[in-house]
Amino acid sequence: MTNLNELILSGNQLSGQIPSSIGNCIVLQKLLLDKNSFEGSIPESLGNIKGLNILNLTANKLSGRIPDAIGSIRDLQQLYLANNSFLGSLPAVLKNLSSLSKLDVSFNNLQGEVPDGGVFRNITAIAIAGNTNLCGGAPQLHLAPCSTSTSSKNKRKRTKSLVISLATTGAILLSLLVIFLVWILCKKLKQSQKTVVQYSVAEEHYERIPYHALLRGTNGFSEVNLLGRGSYGAVYKCILDNEERALAVKVFNTGQSRYSKSFEVECEAMRRIRHRSLIKIITCCSSFNNHGQEFKALLFEFMPNGNLDGWLHPKSQEPTTSNTLSLSQRLDIAIDIVDAVEYLHSYCQPLIIHCDLKPSNILLAEDMSARVGDFGISRILQENTSKVMQNSYSTIGIRGSIGYVAPEYGEGSAVSTQGDIYSLGIMLLELFTGRSPIDDMFGNSLDLHNFVEDALPDRTLEIADPTIWLHIETKDNVTSSRIQECLVSVLRLGISCSKTQPRERTSIRDVAVEMHAIRDAYLLFAG
Structure with a gap:
């Protein structure tokens, strides 16, 4: 089920290991397996599901370490791992997940120092109760301080960091001076060169867009928003929820296999290229429409x-x-x-x-x-x-x-x-x-x-x-x-x-x- 968006199996009597093939569901956004009897470790393949928003594995019999692979799920917003038997330390890579707003690892057997960045800075966003061997972290967590050896080690790290910071600051100031001089030179040359326009939309990160978001953004794929038709399908003007700028949606005619292949080829080509004179792909949609039919579309920057x-x-x-x-x-x-x-x-x-x-x-x-x-x-x-x-x-x-x-x-x-x-x-x-x-x-x-x-x-x-x-x-x-x-x-x-x-x-x-x-x-x- 590679096109599956949500898998909710909460509160059943499922057992055994979570199959590693779950990583093939690369467009999965919500995975709820809580209140079951799953055993073993979390499969590393979950790291393949880059667009996963919610992962709930609460109240199972899972064990082993929390894998660093979870840190590669860049869109993860909520992670629930409470009431299991996880060992080891909290992965430091979790603090790099900028979208993570809720983390619950309560009542496991975790130990070591709580990381000090990202979601761990917001004590209202994390729950760590029931892990008696955790230490450090934000003062509001009221955890025991880490051992003296750890503190000394951290002190040495801070001293080393200070030296590095001073050296880095000097290098940055020197770099800024060079950049300023180059900027002045470029300003002088700018009159004889064509300005390269930068499009912020091309640099922004967009999640995989669901079908219903495109349906709303094009007003039901109405003729008013139709930009053109071709043998492949049609292109519509689309304004997504909470967005002001328009995008172009290329909807493929999936009734014939050649156009489904065209979608694959275009995705493969567009992900490899980056040039100011090539149309920039924003994201894609591979799902099913309201009639249960296969739906494939690409979103591009809008060309007025x-x-x-x-x-x-x-x-x-x-x-x-x-x-x-x-x-x-x-x-x-x-x-x-x-x-x-x-x-x-x-x-x-x-x-x-x-x-x-x-x-x-x-x-x-x-x-x-x-x-x-x-x-x-x-x-x-x-x-x-x-x-x-x-x-x-x-x-x-x-x-x-x-x-x-x-x-x-x-x-x-x-x-x-x-x-x-x-x-x-x-x-x-x-x-x-x-x-x-x-x-x-x-x-x-x-x-x-x-x-x-x-x-x-x-x-x-x-x-x-x-x-x-x-x-x-x-x-x-x-x-x-x-x-x-x-x-x-x-x-x-x-x-x-x-x-x-x-x-x-x-x-x-x-x-x-x-x-x-x-x-x-x-x-x-x-x-």
Whole structure:
């Protein structure tokens, strides 16, 4: 029962040992086994259940030491171990559990010094009565002082700690001085660099979210909160209880096995990556809905400006500066996408092939910076990666979307980084021409790649997205010449990436270097 959230077996006549396989219930939040006759020790495997909130083993016949593994259950809020036969000392790791607000270890055979941090500082939060050999701790606990040898040892520790503290303080002051000087230097350089926006939501810790929380946060998955649909399922805007900021919930269509595998693959990929230009996963939900059907969803940071496809191909809107992209914005978006792909192919460990790069999978933040998303059919390049992850889509056919998928995939070739480069090249051509590769004008021998290649360089301004000019205040000969020069460079880069033969495509590192150079040259002209 790996998707079980609560297991309540209190007040029965269960006996024997608590099975170690309980650690397989990794989404368990509440485990109540009190008032039974369980024997033996607490299984170490409980440490695998990171999201466990409440653990109650009171009034059993358990013995042995309280395992340090409990200290790795980072979300533990209440721990009840009273009326058993536990031996040894209280694990010091329990004081590191920042969420622990209730600890009851009464009437056991515990001994030694009570730790002095975390939950042990709050005497109303702990119950230790009936352990006559415990000592020390907070004065309000009224325990006997620990032995002289222990006190002397503690005194030596305090003396040593004082020396270390003084040395550490000096080092910290020196570090602060260095940091201050570096900060001043960075402030001077900041004017010539693009600010990297930090999203606090990406750094915060979120517990695994239950189904009913998502149901409330999306108002019953209403159409009002629907952000988009795809073959995988749908994406909704969600505001969780006690939260002000919005999140995006990607709900998978679990009616078909391919989409259940897509959930697994995306979870596997997203937990491995961390880059400012990749969409940040917050948490997940793997449960059952109100009808008893399997429910799987991922929560991401919310991108208020939608996806790139909506900006390149707006529906029924008069083009204005507020709903179209300037040349500078397009260059910045291209940089973000290229940097993300370079990270996936060159720096991520293990390397990841996205397999579905296209404008609808490029999301735009409030400041119009881009995030690459949707890793549902990605491929993780690692020899020891499970076969489920390596081959989850091996029977589906062509990996990718029509118009963006590399031609060699249609011939049965294995996925490769060069396939992503092809998709990236087509996307660059679309970004600066405003023409989709599946536009009605393309067919037979004409495609977006050939259309652009035939037009360069003489008809560059003719094939460029005309909405770019809405953002140009002065359209003189010098301005037009510089814009044409920039467009020629970036479109040629797109052509070099989208060549039919994989070996002829530009490497991602060269693409990144060239793309940054193109953007910097244009910014130098634009001021």
